[in-house]
Amino acid sequence: PLVPARLERRDGHLVACLAAPQHGVAPGQACVFYDGATGMRVLGGGWIVRAPRPADATARDRLTAAPAPAI
Numbered sequence: 001p002l003v004p005a006r007l008e009r010r011d012g013h014l015v016a017c018l019a020a021p022q023h024g025v026a027p028g029q030a031c032v033f034y035d036g037a038t039g040m041r042v043l044g045g046g047w048i049v050r051a052p053r054p055a056d057a058t059a060r061d062r063l064t065a066a067p068a069p070a071i
Helices: none
Strands: 005-010 013-018 030-034 042-050 062-067
Touching: 013 030
Parallel strands: none
Antiparallel strands: 005 013, 013 062, 030 042, 042 062
């Protein structure tokens, strides 16, 4: 599902601060960023390199993605 998020750049990575907690997010999965106005245009993405543990309620809504290389 599409989930609104705020993106922050930290140490060469993008951190997606999700508007709502998501279950099943894990390193190795893709993270894709879409245009918020239409939700149909891909703006960018990368591979998830770190996701909070489910038991970590304070960071459950943040995941870190390494930018995908340009093709």
